[in-house]
Amino acid sequence: MSAVDELFARTRAEDRAALVGYLPAGFPDKKTSIAAIEAMVEGGVDLVEVGLPYSDPVMDGPTIQAAADTALAAGTKVGDVFDVVAVSAATGAPTVVMTYWNPVERLGVATFAERLAAAGGSGLITPDLTPDEAGEWTAAAREHGLDQIFLVAPSSTDERLAMTAEAASGFVYATAVMGVTGQRQQTSSLAPTLVQRLRGVTDKPVGVGLGVSNGEQAHEVAAFADAVIVGSALVRCLLDAPTPSAGVDAVRELARELRAGVERS
Structure with a gap:
């Protein structure tokens, strides 16, 4: 059982959703990004997503794009990401990296998996890598005990949902809205339906991301999802x-505030 599996076993026993927080490594600089992740965990985040800054983040909205640009301009490298993961994992919160696939291939899939595991990382979220194209990553992840967290969207067919859920480990990442990431005034009406469709094909935990920015929205999503994922709102704080x-x-x-939202009955 992975650290992510253990987390969801605990939150399910506590009858609440897990709170997942995303922040990019190296934003606005390496030292501050580490302090912010530690503060996030102190505030109640259960699972940390460390973003790997990328020069062409096509699926990210303007907030995360701006953060990535700042981190890259500050000289953030892949090695710095592993350093940040190590500090995050030392807090006791399971820590995964969220990255586009190109940086993993450039470093080498086996090398990336080895270094992530050595840093105490629990897995990888790959927004632009689908399970049917992930053979090399699947082998490396299994060798090093890392979770493979794949994304599904409201546009995914039932067949694609079943295939992705079968391949995923840790949890399935459900993107609740169509389009790029970012804060929204309301949570997506598509999210409950997408989660319900996933429930029909898997009993693995489902995390819902894209759009949550306050405790009230976190409370709404926690009513039907196993995890509430927050990114842009936390980045915006910095x-x-x-x-x-x-x-x-x-x-x-x-x-x-977000943790109070997911815990409210």
Whole structure:
């Protein structure tokens, strides 16, 4: 049983959704990104997604794109991502990396898996890699005990949902809205239907992402999903802050609000 499996066993026993928080490594700089992730966990995030900054983040909205640009301009490399993962995992929160596939291939699939596992990482979220194209990654992930977290969308066919859920481990990442990532005023009406469709083909945990920005929305999603995934709203805390330390404090406070939302009966 992986660390992610253990987390979901615990949150299901506690009759609540897990809170998943995303922040990019190296944003706005390496030191602050580490402090922000630690603050996120202090605030109540159960599982950390460490973003690997990428130069062409086609599936990300303007908030995460801006953060990635800043991290890259600060000189963030793949090795820095593993350093951030190590600190995050040391908090006790299972930690996964979210990355486009190109950086993994450039480093080498086997090497990436080995270094991720050595850093204490629990798995990889691959938004642009589908299970039917993931043979090399599947082999490397299994060798190093890493979870393979694949995405599904409202447009996915029932056949694609079943195939993706079968291949996934840890949890299935359900993108609740069509389009790029970002905060929204309301949660997607497509999300409950997508989760219900997944329930028909798998008993694996389902995490819902894209759009949650406050405790009320987290509470809404927690009513039907196994995990509430928050990214852009946490990144925005750092983007909008007058100082890095103020941004870290804002991340902690938002995490507390979100955690209260997922725990509210």
